[in-house]
Amino acid sequence: MAPVPANLGSTPALMRGDRVITYSPAYTLVPTYGCFNRCSYCNFRQDLGQSPPLSLEQAGQMLRSLQPTPVTEILILSGEVHPHSPDRPAWFQRLYDLAALALDRGFLPHTNAGPLSFEEMEQLKAVNVSLGLMVEQISPRLQHTVHRHAPSKQPEVRLEQLRWAGQLQIPFTTGLLLGLGESWDDRCQSLAAIAVIHQQWNHIQEVILQPYVPGSQEDWGNTPFAPADLVTLVTLAREILPATIALQIPPNLVSSATLLACLGAGARDLGGIGPKDEVNPDYSHGTLNHLRQLLLSDGWELVPRLPVYPAYLSWLSPQLQDQIDANSRSRQ
Numbered sequence: 398m399a400p401v402p403a404n405l406g407s408t409p410a411l412m413r414g415d416r417v418i419t420y421s422p423a424y425t426l427v428p429t430y431g432c433f434n435r436c437s438y439c440n441f442r443q444d445l446g447q448s449p450p451l452s453l454e455q456a457g458q459m460l461r462s463l464q465p466t467p468v469t470e471i472l473i474l475s476g477e478v479h480p481h482s483p484d485r486p487a488w489f490q491r492l493y494d495l496a497a498l499a500l501d502r503g504f505l506p507h508t509n510a511g512p513l514s515f516e517e518m519e520q521l522k523a524v525n526v527s528l529g530l531m532v533e534q535i536s537p538r539l540q541h542t543v544h545r546h547a548p549s550k551q552p553e554v555r556l557e558q559l560r561w562a563g564q565l566q567i568p569f570t571t572g573l574l575l576g577l578g579e580s581w582d583d584r585c586q587s588l589a590a591i592a593v594i595h596q597q598w599n600h601i602q603e604v605i606l607q608p609y610v611p612g613s614q615e616d617w618g619n620t621p622f623a624p625a626d627l628v629t630l631v632t633l634a635r636e637i638l639p640a641t642i643a644l645q646i647p648p649n650l651v652s653s654a655t656l657l658a659c660l661g662a663g664a665r666d667l668g669g670i671g672p673k674d675e676v677n678p679d680y681s682h683g684t685l686n687h688l689r690q691l692l693l694s695d696g697w698e699l700v701p702r703l704p705v706y707p708a709y710l711s712w713l714s715p716q717l718q719d720q721i722d723a724n725s726r727s728r729q
Contacts, residue, residue, distance in 0.1 A: 418660060418692055419643070419702040420685075423470040423669030424463055426456055426499070428491045428510075432476030434547035438577065438619070440612030441676050442476050450488075456495055460502045469724060470507055470704040471499040472669050473525075474676070477511035477549055489517055496524035500720055503727060507570070507669075507704040512549050515561050522567050526705035526717055527602065529570035530558045535590050536583040543577050543617065556590060563598025568709040572605025572645065575630065576622030584630060588637040595639060602706045603666055604638060605645040606630055606659075612679045624655040628662050635663035641708070648688060649680040657695045669704075 429450050432442035460471070473495050478488040496506035508521055509529040521528060533539075535552035544550040562569040573587050588604070595601040608622035627646075634644055645666040646659045670682050689699045703721065710718060 416697055418665055418667060418697045418699050420667040420688075420699060421470045421669045421704050422467045422701050423472050423671040423704070424459070424468045424504075425472045425474050425669075425671060425673065425675050426459065426495055427451060427675055428473065428475040428488070428495060429478075430476050431478075432511075433479045433482070434477055434511075434549055436547045436550065437543040437617035438574075438609060438612075438615050440614040440678060441474075445478075448476065450491060451495070453494055453498060456498055457502075460499060460504065463504070464502075467701070468671070469505055469701070470669055471496075471504040472671075472704075473499075473506055473508040473510065475508075475510040479548075480512075480514065489513075489520075493520060493524060496521065500524055500717075503720075503724055505704050505721065505724060509570075512554050512558055515565075518558075518561055518567065519565055522565055523714060523716075525567075526703070526713060526721065527568040527570060527709075528562060530555060531572045531574060531605065531607070532556065532559070532587055532591060533572075533574045534577060534579045534583055535587045536579050538583075539577055539579065556594065559591065559594045559601070560598070563594060563600045566598075566712045567600065568705050568712060569601050570603045570605065570645075571601060572603070572607055574607050574609060575627065576609030576619065585633060585637060588634050591642075592638050595642060599641075600709070600712075601642050602709065603643045603645045603668075604634065605647070605668060606634060606664070607647055608650055610650050610677060610680060612677060614678075624651060624658075627651065627655060628658045631659045631662040631664050643706075647674070647677075649674055649682045650677060653691050657691070660692075660695070660697060666702075667699075 430443040430448035431445045473492060478485050492508055492510055496508060499506045506525045507527045508525050532555045571591060591604060608627050610621045611618055631644060643666045644664040645668045646664045648656050648667045674680055674682060692699050
């Protein structure tokens with residue numbers, strides 16, 4: 398078993414008090430929207446070959462434009478290339494190079510690019526302060542409905558990523574997609590599976606509870622996930638998951654009233670907030686000032702955090718720790 402960090406559980410919210418809500422000032426780089434999966438509800442993907450890859454020169458220009466901003470996290474979010482595709486090596490090298498470029502420009506990368514091999518995860522650990530992958534739901538029934546054309550959405554493939562991240566001591570973010578046709582029992586079992594893996598490796602920073610909302614680019618067009626059910630699930634998740642795992646609610650996908658109710662039920666993080674939600678492009682994040690005022694009206698303080706929690710800093714290489722120190726000094 399991997400050694401447990403001495404200060405496990407010292408998330409910013411727990412360190413600063415019960416009335417603190419955290420978020421990550423973030424910007425997203427998309428190496429490619431092309432994806433070999435075809436999930437019915439997806440508003441992100443494009444067919445393979447239709448999305449020109451993001452060049453390092455283009456990425457460099459984007460990163461230069463962020464220098465005077467408070468952005469800390471660079472989320473590298475990519476469509477997936479089949480693990481046996483001849484294009485896989487070049488795709489993976491682009492992921493690595495973009496993360497290295499972001500580090501060189503003073504940012505902290507977090508990559509979420511679908512299931513990776515153990516060796517790919519090990520390599521990305523050198524240039525990322527954390528990695529992520531949504532479990533979504535572990536019910537195999539979804540493989541016959543919304544995931545029937547999405548081979549990488551097999552539940553065991555997703556859970557294996559969590560185990561490998563634990564073995565490699567990679568701070569990790571995962572989560573559930575809600576409203577895909579799963580039952581309440583499916584949701585609880587998915588949370589329980591995450592909890593079991595975390596109890597072995599103690600490496601999961603956050604669990605995102607992401608409600609389905611209709612988008613303009615999808616094929617599915619179902620009804621939005623019920624707000625009252627989201628609040629109930631936050632309560633259940635707080636009971637099922639270890640207290641050291643933060644619960645995250647995307648604020649752009651819920652109403653103000655639902656967001657405040659979720660915070661009251663135990664959610665403590667709003668995730669990465671930037672100019673555009675690439676996964677849900679129809680739903681703007683809005684302004685930080687609006688969020689601050691909304692939370693303040695209910696007695697919450699909104700504070701920024703890094704894409705790696707303090708409990709896991711000792712898991713990072715000396716080079717990444719130096720980058721975090723430099724990043725913190727430059728933004729003081």
